[in-house]
Amino acid sequence: MNKITNNKAWFLVLPVFCIVAISAIIPLMTVVNYSVQDIFGPDSRFFVGTEWFQQVLDDSRLHEALLRQIGYTFSVLLIEIPLGIGVALTLPRKGWGVSACMVLLALPLLIPWNVVGTIWQIFGRADIGLGGYILNMLGVSYNYTQSSVDAWLTVLVMDVWHWTSLVVLLCYAGLRSIPDAYYQAAKIDGASRWAVFRFIQLPKMQSVLVIGVLLRFMDSFMIYTEPFVLTGGGPGNATTFLSQYLTRMAVGQFDLGPAAAFSLIYFLIILLVCWVFYTVVMNAGQREEQ
Amino acid sequence: MKFQKRHIALLVYILFLLLPIYWLFNMSIKTNTEILGSMTLFPDNPTLANYATILTDPAWYSGYINSMIYVAINVVISLVVALPAAYAFSRYNFTGDKHLFFWLLTNRMAPPAVFLLPFFQLYSSVGLFDTHIAVALAHCLFNVPLAVWILEGFMSGIPKEIDETAYIDGYSFPRFFATIFIPLIRSGIGVTAFFCFMFSWVELLLARTLTSVNAKPIVATMTRTVSASGLDWGVLAAAGVLTIVPGALVIWFVRNYIAKGFAMGRV
Numbered sequence: 201m202n203k204i205t206n207n208k209a210w211f212l213v214l215p216v217f218c219i220v221a222i223s224a225i226i227p228l229m230t231v232v233n234y235s236v237q238d239i240f241g242p243d244s245r246f247f248v249g250t251e252w253f254q255q256v257l258d259d260s261r262l263h264e265a266l267l268r269q270i271g272y273t274f275s276v277l278l279i280e281i282p283l284g285i286g287v288a289l290t291l292p293r294k295g296w297g298v299s300a301c302m303v304l305l306a307l308p309l310l311i312p313w314n315v316v317g318t319i320w321q322i323f324g325r326a327d328i329g330l331g332g333y334i335l336n337m338l339g340v341s342y343n344y345t346q347s348s349v350d351a352w353l354t355v356l357v358m359d360v361w362h363w364t365s366l367v368v369l370l371c372y373a374g375l376r377s378i379p380d381a382y383y384q385a386a387k388i389d390g391a392s393r394w395a396v397f398r399f400i401q402l403p404k405m406q407s408v409l410v411i412g413v414l415l416r417f418m419d420s421f422m423i424y425t426e427p428f429v430l431t432g433g434g435p436g437n438a439t440t441f442l443s444q445y446l447t448r449m450a451v452g453q454f455d456l457g458p459a460a461a462f463s464l465i466y467f468l469i470i471l472l473v474c475w476v477f478y479t480v481v482m483n484a485g486q487r488e489e490q
Numbered sequence: 491m492k493f494q495k496r497h498i499a500l501l502v503y504i505l506f507l508l509l510p511i512y513w514l515f516n517m518s519i520k521t522n523t524e525i526l527g528s529m530t531l532f533p534d535n536p537t538l539a540n541y542a543t544i545l546t547d548p549a550w551y552s553g554y555i556n557s558m559i560y561v562a563i564n565v566v567i568s569l570v571v572a573l574p575a576a577y578a579f580s581r582y583n584f585t586g587d588k589h590l591f592f593w594l595l596t597n598r599m600a601p602p603a604v605f606l607l608p609f610f611q612l613y614s615s616v617g618l619f620d621t622h623i624a625v626a627l628a629h630c631l632f633n634v635p636l637a638v639w640i641l642e643g644f645m646s647g648i649p650k651e652i653d654e655t656a657y658i659d660g661y662s663f664p665r666f667f668a669t670i671f672i673p674l675i676r677s678g679i680g681v682t683a684f685f686c687f688m689f690s691w692v693e694l695l696l697a698r699t700l701t702s703v704n705a706k707p708i709v710a711t712m713t714r715t716v717s718a719s720g721l722d723w724g725v726l727a728a729a730g731v732l733t734i735v736p737g738a739l740v741i742w743f744v745r746n747y748i749a750k751g752f753a754m755g756r757v
Contacts, residue, residue: 203581203582203583204581204582204583205582205583205584206582206583206584207584207585208584209578209581209582209583209584209587210578210584210585212574212575212577212578213574213575213578213579213584213590215570215571215574215575216571216572216575216594216634216638217575217590219567219571219627219630219634220594220597220630220631220634220635222627223597223605223609223627223628223630223631224597224600224605224631226608226612227605227608227609227612228605228608230607230608230611230612231604231605231607231608234607286499287499287500287503289496290496290497290499290500290503291500299745299746301500301504302741302745302746302748303738303741303742303745304504304507304508305504305507306741306745306748307507307508307511307734307737307738307741308507308511309688309692310688310691310692310734310737310738310740310741311511311692311730311733311734311737312691312692312693312694312708312709312733313692313693313694313709314694314709314712314713315709315712315730315733315734318514318712318726318727318730319510319511319513319514319730320510322513322514322517322723322727323509323510323513323514327526328517328525328526328529328723329513330509330513330529330531331509331510331513333529361506361507361510365507369748418598418599421601422601422602422603424601424602424603424695425694425695429713442601442603443601443602443603446601446603446604447603447606447695450603450606450607451606451607451699456607459607460607463601463603463604464604466601466603466604467599467600467601467604470599470600470601471596471599474599
């Protein structure tokens with residue numbers, strides 16, 4: 201669509217600009233301010249330059265948390281994206297089943313994040329939870345409060361449970377936009393199931409998959425509430441991800457300087473990855489169109 | 491038959507989704523002795539005592555009311571400011587529009603943990619700490635960009651000729667917007683409201699940090715109760731079930747638009 205150039209449109213954008221500026225720029229400035237100062241009280245603060253940044257970059261526990269976070273986020277993407285596509289392909293296309301599936305699939309997304317943690321906390325316990333009970337009955341020794349591997353896996357399964365629906369719904373929206381004629385043409389050509397998927401369905405899902413991957417990357421990279429409720433970051437530090445570590449630093453120990461420096465680095469990592477991914481995929485898409 | 495196999499996979503997945511929720515519900519209608527004493531797939535003596543505890547104790551039910559209030563304020567603010575902005579992004583080119591759009595989206599990418607402390611200080615310093623407005627405004631950080639993003643997608647699907655015809659017919663911009671354009675994107679507005687509701691309703695970290703007593707949301711009540719009074723599993727499960735109910739009701743209303751909405755109106 202051709203758009204008219206009209207700078208008066210700024211007036212329409214102004215309210216959004218103001219409200220987001222209040223809730224984004226002022227806090228961000230505060231963070232920047234903290235990250236270069238050492239604050240003892242309201243009147244005694246010293247400029248320390250990049251000291252906090254250096255301290256944060258040398259923090260070995262932070263490196264562990266970062267590695268854990270990266271491993272976790274990649275596992276989440278590797279499981280949820282293919283599973284989401286798979287489930288979306290099995291959904292019915294018309295009839296009453298569509299509405300029913302939509303509601304059931306969207307249900308986990310509407311549950312407050314701490315309740316998601318609570319649900320899995322209960323479900324996974326060996327004494328009162330169905331999941332933990334069945335696993336132990338099958339002879340798998342499973343206890344997410346003791347074993348760090350179990351805890352990590354529980355957080356992962358919880359995330360799959362919680363967010364795969366998002367990918368499913370996105371893919372389903374993409375699939376529904378494919379006209380029937382495409383499938384008929386494929387049938388006449390005798391295309392295999394795989395060919396239909398690869399050359400008709402996947403390209404149509406591309407733009408929604410970009411949204412899906414971006415959202416899942418961002419949200420799993422900032423995951424806080426669910427592991428906080430489920431495991432509290434333990435046992436040990438097995439499920440302490442970046443947000444947990446940051447919150448502990450800022451609110452628990454009140455190390456404002458390092459916490460602020462860390463916040464900025466954290467934010468920049470997310471921005472950078474999202475920007476690179478977005479640009480690469482969009483450019484690839486444009487090349488294909490040409 | 492091929493179709494049968496597909497449906498079995500789907501059923502297994504939905505079972506996987508529902509089982510933990512069922513278990514929560516199951517526990518909410520058991521007594522604590524039964525929860526801890528034996529493993530039963532169905533409760534022996536279903537009881538509503540846990541729900542009664544929540545619905546009669548102000549410490550519990552005020553949490554739901556507080557959550558509803560700030561979610562409602564947030565949805566209204568987000569929609570009111572996002573509607574004109576989304577129109578501007580979908581219809582006009584203006585200086586810095588692309589950058590502004592990306593900058594808005596970056597706020598959706600910001601980890602709430604980063605903004606925790608500055609928010610706390612900002613709202614404390616202007617005397618808004620522990621009010622519903624504070625939480626509603628804080629949630630605008632990610633809901634307003636999201637609302638602009640979704641609405642822009644829906645608005646771009648409306649042909650521009652409609653605007654032009656209306657202007658030729660002598661409609662002023664506000665009148666056109668209110669009487670013609672908004673009815674045209676009803677479903678988009680519904681979906682946007684749904685998403686603002688969803689992300690505001692499920693958020694814990696900011697809501698918990700910005701409130702202490704008067705505006706304490708149910709999600710904070712739940713986490714604090716667990717740590718304070720040991721583990722009353724039955725009541726906790728009942729509180730969890732009650733937080734799912736509003737969401738389930740809201741989904742029902744937008745079920746036909748959900749898929750498109752999740753794709754941000756971009757399909």
